[in-house]
């Protein structure tokens with residue numbers, strides 16, 4: 001298996017190896033790649049943190065976290081192979097001199113992937129420290145976590161800093177939604193199926209809804225989250241990336257820059273939301289205490305470490321317009337929030353209604369066809385169609401019924417495990433493919449658009465509307481669509497949180 005791998009052995013350096021992201025996602029994902037035979041035999045995983053761990057303690061820490069977060073029981077053979085790759089180096093990331101120790105653990109002759117799983121404020125220090133240790137050359141790839149900055153200005157400053165040491169071709173900006181199977185499938189769905197490709201514009205589509213609902217709260221990350229809010233945490237990156245993939249023109253190829261060029265054009269065509277139209281086009285909310293999946297949960301201001309005066313939004317709903325030929329007059333409604341009733345991400349494409357109803361008896365107005373793309377959970381694609389109810393009638397009338405064509409990934413691909421997004425993305429970095437990573441101009445364009453909304457909110461005397469945890473957000477978010485004769489798609493996924 002390993003001999004078939006099309007990429008070189010890697011020195012994978014994980015800065016911030018003791019952090020939440022590394023423990024919950026990155027180390028378990030590397031382990032899953034091992035299990036799937038996708039790590040090169042010669043690949044090493046070098047954890048970096050400021051603690052004085054012995055090699056044995058570090059290996060134990062990794063094991064504990066893989067057992068806790070990898071989602072299945074530890075496979076002995078996989079673990080034996082994986083632990084042999086592990087190495088640990090103590091570095092204080094803000095102390096340039098302490099990076100020299102790293103030189104002993106990496107081989108500059110090999111490709112090095114450096115994952116910066118730390119706060120972005122440390123990215124510059126890490127680059128400087130690596131440079132000082134003499135371990136930067138053209139073969140190094142760096143992975144940057146989101147959100148990059150707080151706004152356009154701070155994002156530029158971080159990107160400028162990293163650009164002093166690395167070219168754009170070496171920089172992999174992660175948005176883990178781009179590694180989700182169902183988000184990737186958007187490209188296949190749109191461009192491998194003429195049934196959709198030919199109906200994907202203002203002639204056929206009435207509007208689009210993108211909902212990313214979370215049942216979790218802020219999970220002990222109050223300090224981080226309160227500075228960010230749902231707009232920076234989710235909309236600036238994940239939702240705008242999904243929107244770009246739904247709305248972009250066909251790329252010339254699946255190369256990184258062909259796709260990124262098209263996504264960028266969409267971001268540039270987003271109609272600005274600012275003080276003049278903020279109330280008409282946006283709703284923000286903050287959760288109060290309530291019940292999620294039958295459990296009582298505190299309100300945002302009652303969470304640990306909370307500042308009682310915070311006006312940070314935990315819910316956002318937006319009406320987005322794309323000023324280009326394809327999407328003229330087609331609103332995209334976005335909605336995302338914490339402590340909603342369930343975890344579900346869905347894209348719903350509402351097609352235009354038939355111009356005339358031949359079947360008046362069963363429906364006063366024929367309902368529109370809908371394409372529902374279930375990103376998570378219960379990944380799948382569903383099309384609602386009108387169907388004749390079989391049977392004979394004495395009047396000769398034709399009874400219609402709404403039915404669905406439903407493709408469930410877990411049934412259709414029953415023997416395939418759906419890989420975590422980070423597994424896919426880590427593999428792509430090792431292969432050296434930037435197609436699923438975000439280019440600097442995309443990040444900056446997204447900030448430009450988001451900054452304008454945040455600025456308009458800040459200048460308003462009103463704060464976010466309260467919504468009870470376990471509900472679908474503030475009442476005004478219903479009004480956002482209702483005033484245009486529309487309503488949010490009611491997710492059929494009600495299972496778990």
Ligand SMILES: NC(=O)C1=CN([C@@H]2O[C@H](COP(=O)(O)OP(=O)(O)OC[C@H]3O[C@@H](n4cnc5c(N)ncnc54)[C@H](OP(=O)(O)O)[C@@H]3O)[C@@H](O)[C@H]2O)C=CC1
Pocket residue numbers: 015016017018019020021022048049050051091092093094116117118119120122145146147
């Ligand atoms: N957690 C998540 O689910 C997600 C996180 N992200 C992003 O990933 C990045 C990391 O987040 P997260 O893991 O949650 O953050 P954490 O705070 O949990 O982890 C950051 C790590 O950096 C280490 N660190 C901080 N300062 C230094 C220093 N001077 N020297 C050495 N190590 C240092 C910390 O070490 P120590 O343990 O010693 O304090 C900590 O282990 C952030 O940019 C975040 O926005 C993005 C998406 C999701």
Ligand SMILES: O=C1O[C@H](COP(=O)(O)O)[C@@H](O)[C@H](O)[C@H]1O
Pocket residue numbers: 214216233234
């Ligand atoms: O990036 C982030 O994403 C998670 C949601 O990711 P998902 O894969 O579980 O849908 C979100 O909870 C977190 O606040 C944010 O930083």
